[in-house]
Amino acid sequence: MINFEMVSPDNAKDLYLPVMAEIIKVEQMTELETLYTVALPDGAELGHKPGQFVELSIFGVGEAPFSISSSPTMPGVFELGVRKVGMLTEVLSRMQPGQKVGIRGPFGNGIDLENFKGKDVLIVAGGIGLVPMRSMINYVIDNQQDFGKLHIVYGARTDSELLFEDELERWTADAGIDYRVTVDQGSSEWTGPTGVITTLIPGLELDLANTVCCICGPPVMYRFALMALKSKGLPERNIYMSLERRMKCGVGKCGHCQINSSYVCHDGPVYHYPEIKSLQEAL
Amino acid sequence: MADKPRVAIFDFTGCEGCELNQLNFEDQLLDILAHVDIVEWREAMDGHADEYDIAFVEGSLSTPDCIQRIHEVRRKAKVLVALGACAVQGGVNAVKNTHPIDEVREEVYGQDKYLFPTLPALPLSSVVKVDYNVRGCPMTQIEFLKVFTSLVMGKEPVEPEHSVCVECKLKENECVFERGMICLGPVIRAGCDAQCPSVGQYCTGCRGLVPEPNLEGMEEILVSHGLSVDEAWKRLELYNANEVEGVRS
Amino acid sequence: MVQLFLESDRVAELVAHLMKQKSVFAPHAKGRKSFAFEEVKDPSAAVLDYPRVMHSIRKFFFPPQETLMTFDLKENTCSVAETPAADAIFFGVHSYDLGAVHRLDYNFSEGNPEKNYIARRQGAVFVGVSYKPDEFHFSGSVGIDPYDTAGFDIFLTKLLDGYIVEALTPVGEGLLDGIELPAHEAGKPARGHFQQHIYLPQAKLGQVMDGSYQNEVWDDTAKKCVGCGTCNLVCPTCYCFTVEDEVNVQVTGGSRDRRWDGCMLRDFSAVAGGEVFRETLAERQRHRVFRKFKYISDETGQPWCVGCGRCTACCTAGISIVNIINRLVGDYEKVAVTPI
Secondary structure (H helix, E strand, O other), X not given: OOOOOOXXXXXXXXXXXXXXXXXXXXXXOOOOEEEEEEEOHHHOOOOOOOOOEEEEEEOOOEEEEEEEOOOOOOOOOEEEEEEOOOHHHHHHOOOOOOOEEEEEEEEOOOOOHHHOXXXXXXXXXXXXXXXXXXXXXXXXXXXXXXXXXXXXXXEEEEHHHOOOHHHHHHHHHOOOEEEEEEEEEOOOOOOOOEOOHHHHOOOOXXXXXXXXXXXXXXXXXXXXXXXXXXXXXXXXXXXEEEOOOOOOOOOOOOOOOEEOOEEHHHHOOEEEHHHHOOOOOOO | OOOOOEEEEEEOEOOOHHHHHHHOOOOOHHHHHHHOEEEEEOOOOOOOOOOOOEEEEEOEEOOHHHHHHHHHHHHHOOEEEEEHHHHHHOHHHHHHHHOOHHHHHHHHHXXXXXXXXOOOOEOHHHOOOOOEEEOOOOOOHHHHHHHHHHHHHOXXXXXXXXXXXXXXXXXXXXXXXHHOOOOOHHHEEOOOOOHHHHOOOOOOOOOOEOOOOXXXXXXXXXXXXXXXXXXXXHHXXXXXXXXXXXXOO | OOEEEEEHHHHHHHHHHHHOOOEEEEEEEEOOOEEEEEEOOOHHHOOOOOOOOOOOOHHHXXXXXXXXXXXXXXXXXXXXXXXXXXXXEEEEEOHHHHHHHHHHHHHHHOOOOEXXXXXXXXXXXXXXXXXXXXXXXXXXXXXXXXXXXXOOOEEEEEOOOEEEEEEOOHHHHHHHXXXXXXXXXXXXXXXXXXXXXXXXXXXXXXXXXXXXXOOOHHHHHHHHOOOOOHHHHHOOOOOOEEEEEEEOOOOOEEEEEEEEOOOOOHHHHEOOOOOEOOOOHHHHHHHHXXXXXXXXXXXXXXXXXXXXXXXXXXXXXXXXXXXXXXXXXXXXXXXXXXXX
């Protein structure tokens, strides 16, 4: 027999029932990406950590997980950066402020801030990987006293796909932030560096022992970013990464997001590199 | 949606059973008509339309005339939905593709064969862009309703990718193989609610193959249940000759 | 424990007696040679002598298809669906299927306890029956004997001419009140004899799995496997699901439904944008087997396979999970005895 106590029905939850939240603002960032500002009913706070996600649903269309893009320091509302890639996001792209969507969450472990406090923070974000990482970046900026230097390495396919342009400008202008950006292919207007994101890593000036890194990007990026960071000399124990998998339930039940023994929605999406090194399906 | 979408229904090479199946929506037909205006439908009404939003197209493409007409439909339609096995994957018509085309013409038309130009039976998608599929022979009614309501809601219909076995298991049907019959369910796309196995029949594969099917594995299953290798591939070809052709070595 | 005796031709009488107290669900013959758990209407239709039912009793607590909530598209509101307690007697359950229910109890309790399952699970009473292992059962290799009474309220042990009846809980004793059964004097029959075995003690399976990630058995199995998902869907310890919204024809409302899903299906691990994280059948076979013998097992110390043999019996391609495990065991032992 399995050694455990079955929970009583009073202590079990309606895990799948969303609350209805209002879209406050819709901001088109690029051709495919839109930033939605969302408010829970009665001004309730979402109460999330950087790196967590919510399940957003539109009745009759379905439900999908989205990374929370705003910092917990932003009061009253939260932001979701959404790329239009499927049926749900297609319908979402037609929604206007004032309309309501279902929200469940926040889910996932999020970034363990204790391991970043007092340290220099390096964020490596590829493509829409910046969406969840922006939550952490803005959290660090808003709580500067708790962290050391902030390094941001950001790569996009083209300059037209760069997200959060106002903020990118601010990061560029802020002398306290070491912000570097590259695009795989620049347009005629692009004056910055071109090349894949890993080309930015060798040039970083890092206090290696005192820098903690978090990586988020498309599946293909992780392996190369890791190689670059390791050859730079960053200890493995200082590396975290946020992963994406298919999810349905968000609460560790439905099985879709499983990487070997780990449920991304529950044990992740942010993993400490030494812990997932042994998970063959992770990277 | 301010104006009701205009719907047109067309038939190419096929038995028109899919369209009949549409007329069979006795309980839902009024609900369907509440959402759309049908502007052209040869089987059910008179008249032609020059413009329409959604075209439902039945049948495969098997003559040069078909090719010309489907391009015309595509130009006029905002959304094109392939209706039924012939339109989606070539269907039974495509069995002829497994024979030399001249033999086929002679068999059908005899000495008049030169009067009737013919092509291999092709799915619509091999000539024009098809937006969505309603599969089955005849087209699956529940899937038509799903695609239809999706279009009315402005969302993309989702095509099932799993096998018919999944739907049999959800209904706790006794496995067709247990009943001593041969079934293609393991490699055929679900979405029909396992209609045939649920009424004592076997799956003939009308809804098309699952994506990336292991057909060698399926051959082995069919052979282990008593078919010869040739019979096994013939079974698979019945509705899916176009897809199977490339795989069989 | 008091042992009573039930003659074979009094089984229907016992079922009828139980039906006076609660709804009774029992195996019924279905189709040509299958059995399914269904609510008993006619006590004489309940079957106690059967190899296995198509779906275990998990289907009553975690239904194949279930509405999670209904919604109104005009109002943009939703209301959660009812999940009534089972509150019934499950009569004629084999020990491995109850073992599977205990595993699901764990899965739906740990982490985020799920109300749908836990609410449905309430009031379930289990009457077990021993069985004669057929060519697919291998429960003995995962620590579940055909006569294992653990967790049952009442257990029936098959004899030649009837059953030994034991009430194992106060609930079970209460259910037997009012039916006169003679005492059973002689002992119990010998332990079940299995035709199928994993050739290694259960405690060592963890070590075998540790070294089997790259084994060739996955590719070899994938050649035969067509990825139909049957093995997942008939497995009594599988609990993966998918969720979809259904809309009515009037487009005024609908329901958010979940249904059983399986990791052998290609789209199971696909994300929006098209990436499939377990692209090959070999990877999917490995994941399935690791789910049964490694991942949750490392956490709980128990195999998450109960040896019912369904995945093998139902596989049209003839893939046997016992053969897979035994190949891994064989390779493990080769390595273990080979000096480095």
